[in-house]
Amino acid sequence: MRIATWNINSLRLRIDTLRRVVETIRPDVVCLQETKVRDEEFPLMDVRALGFNHVLYHGMPNYNGVAILSKAPLKQLVTVDWCERDDCRYLSARLPGGAVLHNFYVPAGGDVPDPEQNDMFAHKLRFLDEMIHWFDGQKPGRAILVGDLNIAPLETDVWSHKQLLKVVSHTPVEVERLGRVMAAHRWVDAVRHIVPPSQQLYSWWSYRNRTWPGDDRGRRLDHVWVTPALAGRVKDAAVLREARGWDRPSDHAPVWADIDLM
DNA sequence: ATGGTTGCATGGCAA
Numbered sequence: 001m002r003i004a005t006w007n008i009n010s011l012r013l014r015i016d017t018l019r020r021v022v023e024t025i026r027p028d029v030v031c032l033q034e035t036k037v038r039d040e041e042f043p044l045m046d047v048r049a050l051g052f053n054h055v056l057y058h059g060m061p062n063y064n065g066v067a068i069l070s071k072a073p074l075k076q077l078v079t080v081d082w083c084e085r086d087d088c089r090y091l092s093a094r095l096p097g098g099a100v101l102h103n104f105y106v107p108a109g110g111d112v113p114d115p116e117q118n119d120m121f122a123h124k125l126r127f128l129d130e131m132i133h134w135f136d137g138q139k140p141g142r143a144i145l146v147g148d149l150n151i152a153p154l155e156t157d158v159w160s161h162k163q164l165l166k167v168v169s170h171t172p173v174e175v176e177r178l179g180r181v182m183a184a185h186r187w188v189d190a191v192r193h194i195v196p197p198s199q200q201l202y203s204w205w206s207y208r209n210r211t212w213p214g215d216d217r218g219r220r221l222d223h224v225w226v227t228p229a230l231a232g233r234v235k236d237a238a239v240l241r242e243a244r245g246w247d248r249p250s251d252h253a254p255v256w257a258d259i260d261l262m
Numbered sequence: 263a264t265g266g267t268t269g270c271a272t273g274g275c276a277a
Contacts, residue, residue, distance in 0.1 A: 009268075009269070009277085010269060013269075036270070062269085062271080063270085063275090063276070063277090068272095078267085110276080141272075150277095206275090206277090209266080210266075248268095250268095
């Protein structure tokens with residue numbers, strides 16, 4: 001099964017780009033973040049026309065919003081409100097074969113990496129703490145976690161480790177928290193299982209760097225993880241980097257992995 | 263050090 005994750009930055013604006021992503025990657029399941037559409041206005045017919053007849057979505061006006069698009073039937077699982085607010089950052093489903101799929105949109109955290117000064121950064125850390133406790137209380141089993149985690153954990157996940165140590169997304173406090181989320185459920189980084197950690201790999205490039213891909217100042221914020229039971233079943237994975245160079249792109253590129261779930 | 267761009271929705275906020 002090929003599973004893709006993409007922060008689309010407005011589903012309605014980029015439905016044609018989604019079609020191009022689907023034609024290029026040919027995924028069985030697509031997990032979206034930042035759909036930016038309330039449920040009443042979700043473009044269900046357009047999504048079905050792309051071949052996804054089984055669709056879960058959870059959206060709100062203006063911000064956030066997640067969706068899971070699938071060719072095969074899904075079973076929707078209980079939803080969770082993170083940090084006591086329903087701000088549409090999470091959906092989960094059971095896939096054919098029984099594996100659980102989690103789709104996350106972790107808060108970006110604002111600009112100042114200090115929870116005392118910046119409520120958005122405090123929210124990000126609290127969200128990660130809740131993920132730690134949530135996964136700590138569950139048996140790993142067969143599960144897949146994807147999404148925009150808004151953290152680039154490895155030195156090779158950013159264009160300059162040294163220059164980003166104090167930049168939100170790559171600060172030691174966030175990387176340490178994300179490491180504890182991984183440890184809580186013994187998550188394995190499926191993409192780094194395929195692309196060696198020695199190799200630079202990014203999935204996001206700021207809109208503010210107008211020269212893409214010239215200086216290639218990217219970060220790997222989007223992830224696919226699997227539990228140990230599935231680690232040996234990850235057959236391939238990549239970032240669709242070229243999508244960042246398409247007309248009117250999202251600032252994130254899609255990330256996908258092939259996982260043998262049978 | 264600062265400002266740079268985008269989307270949603272029409273002012274300013276979050277990314």
